[in-house]
Amino acid sequence: MTQWQPQLVALDIDGTLLAWVEGSGQTYEQIAPAVYDAVQRARAAGAHIVLASGRSPHGMTRVADLLDIHEGDQDPLWIVASNGAVVFRYPPVDVVHEETFDAAPAVAAVLELHPDALVAVEERGVGYRVNRHFPEGELSGEMILTDLDDIVGHPVSRVIIRDPNASADDFVRLADTLGLHSIGYVVGWTAWLDLSPQGVHKASGLQHVADELGVHARDVLAIGDGRNDIEMLRWAGRGVAMGQSVEEVRDVADHVTDTVYEDGAAVEIGRWFPSGG
Numbered sequence: 001m002t003q004w005q006p007q008l009v010a011l012d013i014d015g016t017l018l019a020w021v022e023g024s025g026q027t028y029e030q031i032a033p034a035v036y037d038a039v040q041r042a043r044a045a046g047a048h049i050v051l052a053s054g055r056s057p058h059g060m061t062r063v064a065d066l067l068d069i070h071e072g073d074q075d076p077l078w079i080v081a082s083n084g085a086v087v088f089r090y091p092p093v094d095v096v097h098e099e100t101f102d103a104a105p106a107v108a109a110v111l112e113l114h115p116d117a118l119v120a121v122e123e124r125g126v127g128y129r130v131n132r133h134f135p136e137g138e139l140s141g142e143m144i145l146t147d148l149d150d151i152v153g154h155p156v157s158r159v160i161i162r163d164p165n166a167s168a169d170d171f172v173r174l175a176d177t178l179g180l181h182s183i184g185y186v187v188g189w190t191a192w193l194d195l196s197p198q199g200v201h202k203a204s205g206l207q208h209v210a211d212e213l214g215v216h217a218r219d220v221l222a223i224g225d226g227r228n229d230i231e232m233l234r235w236a237g238r239g240v241a242m243g244q245s246v247e248e249v250r251d252v253a254d255h256v257t258d259t260v261y262e263d264g265a266a267v268e269i270g271r272w273f274p275s276g277g
Helices: 033-044 061-067 104-113 168-178 202-213 227-235 247-252 264-272
Strands: 008-011 048-052 077-081 086-090 094-098 118-123 127-130 142-145 159-162 183-187 192-197 220-224 238-241
Touching: 008 033, 008 202, 033 048, 033 061, 033 264, 048 061, 048 202, 061 077, 077 202, 086 202, 104 159, 104 168, 104 192, 118 142, 168 183, 168 192, 183 227, 202 220, 202 227, 220 227, 220 264, 227 238, 227 247, 238 247
Parallel strands: 008 048, 008 220, 048 077, 127 142, 220 238
Antiparallel strands: 077 086, 086 094, 118 127, 118 159, 159 192, 183 192
């Protein structure tokens, strides 16, 4: 491993590049200087930088801008959004791959047990169509009030279900109870459930990008902190969990770095792209 250097660095955003606002389920939209510098060193050394997030595309472009990892439309970035369901290049936003599914049955099953839950589907370039407003700051862009039948009445790439009156553990038990075998799902840090097409996750989206770039998974460094990073960390040649990750994420990682509050992503990237190296 001493001679190894990643050809592609896959980075989660919330909790990896951006620090969590304690107890809020939101992150600061700021890149720590140490993280910025480490990403720039990796990029200068020739590594491909790919953002991989549960966020929708319009929630990821600002982070790409903050990192200064693109040079306009001459060589646009590859970005994996919506937990792998959408792969796009930026700038401008150019969706090159998208997976969709029929979410209506799963949403109905969840709402039967959590009738007051909030439901959202991305309205690309605008925000989200929602059955009711989400807590302030939890969704990027505009919230467009829409009847539930219109929200999930056609194939979608991802559905967000949120119950402010429940906990993440409640939703973990909910997923087990429902046996969501025909679709993909991931529980967030709060009572937040992402539904996606079966077999679609960050790893599948990154595989699409790696194929386009001619990079093998064994030459990928992936860093993340959430349950939606588990497949990505398993897939990558080196999968690294952030220090604040829950145990099930840490268990699948090859290594656990420092927390996001200690610039853990910079510490790990610096291992392979040292300052002055």
